[in-house]
Amino acid sequence: MAEPWRVVIIGGGFAGLEAAKALGRAPVEVTLIDRQNHHCFQPLLYQVATAALNPADVAWPIRGILSRQKNTRVLMAQVNAIDADQRLVHTTGGDFAYDQLVVATGATHAYFGHEEWAPHAPGLKRIEDATEIRRRILIAFERAELASEPAEREALTTFVVVGGGPTGVEMAGAIADVAREALPPDFRTIDPRQARVLLVEAGPRLLAAFPEPLSAYARRTLERRGVEVITGTPVTAIGRGHAIVGERRIDAGAIVWAAGVSASAAADWLGAERDRAGRVKVAPDLTLPGRPEIFVIGDTASAAMPDGRPVPGLAPAAKQMGRYVGELIAARARGRPLPGPFQYRHQGDLATIGRRAAVVKLDRLTLTGFTAWLFWSVAHVYFLIGLRSRIAVAFSWVWEYATFGRRARLITEPANAGPAEAPPGGPSLLPSAAQPAAGAGVAPSKGRVWG
């Protein structure tokens, strides 16, 4: 070859980043495109949402991660379309030609056809989602402290988490911890310990991917901390400040969506066959059938192992797919023998339930309680990127463990201009998302929003 191959990777999540790293020494030119400038460590986003960690503790500029990789450039742009015949990616930052294309654009929240629920029950995929959920939870307590009616106060200090997978269990446990431990000394009218946290799961049990005893342990532990666990009951409607759980209406100060995801728009771009969750069906080598130069990986892909079982939508699976595809492209570029079909190696399942409690299921090892929580903590610190983040997160955890504090309890302006949430049962007491920030005429505090 005269010119090195141009490899374009779309998406800087676990899958895309791992593919780029695996191509670091290959004789190719790598272009990684993401619409955000940072890689986000999603497994710890719930800790940003509950004020335990800072955004910068769990997100890193993609450029920084790949800066030493001389054959790689990183671009921040939105992809609009893929022209597979011309081998072109159309983006807001221009068109990019490729010889090999890796699509790793992840998944998004899915509301089972009820997209109108989205503004009332944000999910947890991006840094902005986490800071918005943090804002809603903290604002609910602020409003409750101001509320004059007991019913209003009760509604505002009720939190509904929809979905009993790891994210839902972690969110419910963390909200209960914050309400019971971090907030009580700060309030005078309300008692944050009285806050209700509901965890609603449509299926028969929490943590369906774990063995049954661990599900039961998680439920018991959450209930002992005051979380009301409701299983076998779907959420049938979500509106402004309330959810219908089964037949029951629950007025809530904040609702968090942890129930479903669907793949990104990659199937549309590629005109590809998709499964029910919108994921692109891929061949055993993770290529798009009929397009050997296009790979689809991570949560965007519907892949099966040689024995027919599906590859799960987990971070380790995404990383393994990324590494596999990076090595496959490197082998192609070097004219070396190609690896066999992709084989996912399951390393285990981990979920934390809150302070001092977690569940861990490895191949031959099952842990619960404090030991599991320590294992979980060490594992997650290990998987962070860079010594700097590891020190910062470990220090935060040790500090919070000792003091019960939550340092990042900041309410900042919302990250989107979507519909505002009003408190249930009354007019807005506080500036909300849709209201423009007040000008000097009504602003009691320092500064004001320019714009």
Added chain:
Amino acid sequence: MAEPWRVVIIGGGFAGLEAAKALGRAPVEVTLIDRQNHHCFQPLLYQVATAALNPADVAWPIRGILSRQKNTRVLMAQVNAIDADQRLVHTTGGDFAYDQLVVATGATHAYFGHEEWAPHAPGLKRIEDATEIRRRILIAFERAELASEPAEREALTTFVVVGGGPTGVEMAGAIADVAREALPPDFRTIDPRQARVLLVEAGPRLLAAFPEPLSAYARRTLERRGVEVITGTPVTAIGRGHAIVGERRIDAGAIVWAAGVSASAAADWLGAERDRAGRVKVAPDLTLPGRPEIFVIGDTASAAMPDGRPVPGLAPAAKQMGRYVGELIAARARGRPLPGPFQYRHQGDLATIGRRAAVVKLDRLTLTGFTAWLFWSVAHVYFLIGLRSRIAVAFSWVWEYATFGRRARLITEPANAGPAEAPPGGPSLLPSAAQPAAGAGVAPSKGRVWG
């Protein structure tokens, strides 16, 4: 007295917080109202804007700061009006009666009658301002990396800081440091070292409050780091992606306003006499003339010392006023002798110029260079609230000093829904503030904004 006095403090900045603390053991009921839930350490906001520190490093929930003070409650609400005859504060969270009122609502950016400049040149007063400026600076480099025309690339990597006071000097120095030290390894097309940073001051010299030799030192140091310092030249217009400096049009990737402030709306609420900057003229004991139960303090007040000199708009002055008023109210409540008129004690002036350089002017001590920078660093760590923040900030600074890195280089969605900034000379390459976040149809990366 049968009932303890009700003291209402509006504003949780330096002045209001200090007043509340000074009332901690007084026989009164304190209500502190702020429209934000956190106290912000404004002197370090420029480090959030330049990705050196996290928001939570320089902002703390007001509730947390005052949680051990049992006679004090904190409420998050916006003040709409003050009824001085009825002694009522009207807020979005209800009406609050007071026996003694402390107004400490701070100052805001002032654009000298050109409020239309505000969306194009944000100032630096709140956490949201800092993350927005950080976003604009980082996005400018991202756009430059994508730009095809050299002129566009040059415009995008030009930064204009308006105002040569401490904030302007600190911002210009920090932007130059980021461009020269943190970013170069991350880019392939542009060389961030070529970025232009302009610091524009209408007056004859930088740091007008400092002795002339220190101004000259600051200028030399900035120029040695590549900052173009322009004095004696006003900015006559600011528009989308450009500023008119004297007669010259400068196309810029980001413009930062550090030139002027005016007081909050307190004078309107109180129907009070004000000075040119909108500040309320107060008596020697910081009360509103004719209203001995109303105090106005901090940047909202126009106060004079017994010798006639004005009290400057600095953090130490605000803190001293707060402490004075808190002690005065406590003395009144206890029926003890009242203190004499407020007397400001000037402790000195400090400004940092960037890595390893600062200027310090104390009563008998003048420092420049590395020694001044060390002094500045230690002083600022000392003034932070809580051991947790001190450790976090000190660790960040040592780490960044050693590695030249900037850990908080996150571009997150803008904090307001105001007018968007487009890059100069072309259509938007990246999602900007006014565009709704893209849905699944066009989004290449993980997640999407719900709402």
